[in-house]
Amino acid sequence: MIYLDYQSTTPLAPEAFAAMEPWLKNGFANPHSAHAAGRAAAAAVEFARDQVAALLPPGGRVIFTSGATEAINLAIFGCGLPVIAASTEHAAVLDCVHALHGQLLAVNDESTLQSLPGKGRWHATRVTEGEGDQPPPIAANPLNHGLLGVPRYTGEELLAVMLVNNEIGTIQPVAELAAATHAQGGLFLCDAVQAYGRMPIPDGPDLIAISAHKIHGPKGIGALWVRDGVQLLPQILGGGQEQGMRSGTLSPALCAGFGAAAKLAADRMEIDAANVAVLWDRATAALANWTINGPTTARYKGNLNIRREGLDAARLISECRNIAFSAGSACASGSGRPSHVLRAIGLTDAQAKSSIRLGFGRYTTAEEIDIAAEAINRAAEAML
Template sequence: MSVYSQNRVYLDHNATSPLRNEAREAMLQAFDTLGNPVSLHGHGRDARKICEDAREAVALAMGVCAQDLIFTGSGMESDNTAIHSAYKAGCTHMLVAEMDHPATINAAQNCGAVCEKIPCNADGQTDMDWLRDRLKNWDSAEGRPFVSITAANSETGVIQDISTATDLTHDAGGLILVDAVQIMGKMPMTYNVDYLSVSAHKVGGPQGVGALYVASDAPFTSLLQGGGQEKRRRAGTLNVAGIAGFGAAANAATPMPHLSAMRDRIETELRTMEPDITFFGENAPRLPNTSFLALPDVAAQTLLMGLDLEGVSVSTGTACSSGVSRTSRVVNAMGLTDKAPLGAMRVSLGYTTTDANIDTFLNAWAKVRRYNQRVAS
């Protein structure tokens, strides 16, 4: 870690969580392994064992069978692979939650299928009554039903009712994909879905490694063509060190309910300082580490830059869309654009977050706001 980073407070874990020491050590050991995991000789077997041990660890954290797990290059690749597989299996009309991550929305819109968005309410919860009615009136000409729902929104942290969505989808004879990238390592995972995607760097593993669970009876078509790796399900030489880091991070990551007290303290103290502040999704079940907020008369990027100058790293939303000055897509979907006309800001805590970090953030916020108010006057 650079000296610059060491002196900063990091509150952007939903974008990426710092590499855990356990993952770093596992990767360093894997770098000393010479073989290709598909080679039959001893060096190859050593590399393959590293990958299979990691597969077991990641599968255990996901609550799935290791034999049904495919390593990928990212959560986004996992989502794209699942959607590609479903489309090739006849799911030519897809229902994608409006609160989904761009990884699923964009893939569904561009795979050739008709993409229909499942609306949400003002709390950011996917409308299960709408989904029930839509599936009840499904036309066989639309192909096999396919539903995609992100388990927890990366911006608001709102947790979706995956159990109900799964039951509705399966009762209609359909397939369901759940993007669990934000859930893994924060809450237990017990899903009975057809496709389940996760990503290493959200749990303190390395960037550039993901995994996709494919149920044994779910259709599958490889997205990447080439060699026979991953039982011919995902071509390309395995990233042995990255996979080792993923496995170690999955072993080390445990649910962090204590973060909710830190998150609640942030929201309580900010509300005292800012009576007009809005916390999106606060009335719905949320991840314990996430707060998505806005002031009606202050640009989110102005707050972000001010906090950055004070040594605090936060974000204005999902990392895949950051750097773009506009109203949050998620806020628009919730019908609350008037609450955040100048954008919203996300504070996301993680395993490195301390009470002292929260003190620093709140002090930095107060300093930035005093400066902004002086400038405005």
């Protein structure tokens, strides 16, 4: 099996497994207990917390969660502010926006949110039932006055924009967006799941959500970084174990695995980035007959989202049984609906359904890229 679904999850690093193993075998004590075994487990948790925090901006704290989805929920519901989000955000953000009857920034270009609110305010469409995943198409920049009706951004709100898009790899200028948000009195939430451990996380956000299993760590653990001075209300009650913000018994094994994966990512960041760049060049050359979805410059190169007109992506995935790749986010893969991200950047339903996402990284080889590209091209040609 050739694994090309790194945006969905990454293989567990041997170093992360080794860090977890003692806490799965003998170090099973509750880290919230006062006895010696519990204190040892607590020390392992705090050691891992420091390792995770080392890849995040200074001046904040790391709150362990069950994953990035819980971290995002804690950030959005915990801050108690109205929320605005880009239409290309992950479902974990968009579903929270819907639940709060919030607002959505329309995004219909294939690059970044280039226009900052230099003259005052964001302008956003109101999210209503059934509209959040497919904002109305517009002909110009979504932040320009007059195109989307009256201004919706008033300052004391939470703006959510991810650093690297999970479906098309777009890198957003979150430092500038955060500065503009702060200038208007708001807070900024960054979903950094696809960026953490792969590139430096810029300073600026007030809240940052991350996940271990995207950086070769274990599933079942993530974290929310909270800037000093930002106050949140806990969303899970029952003991207040995790700094009073997240009740429940922490797993020292999961924390240790997360920490080890973060340390390894820090040590290997330049090496991994160089490998990804080589693989991107190789894959795009081998798949030259495909159209790339999203930008080719302001993009994380471990994400290759491509399409061929008239192709059935679901059938192609079935035909290429020895290659693991996807038609988009794993969180929405069973819905049958076209990708809301691809629709938001202007693709039609047919174009979105003819698109596939290839994700590669640390353990991917050039030979695997060559074999996979040949098989995908062969299967696609047979279908067209």
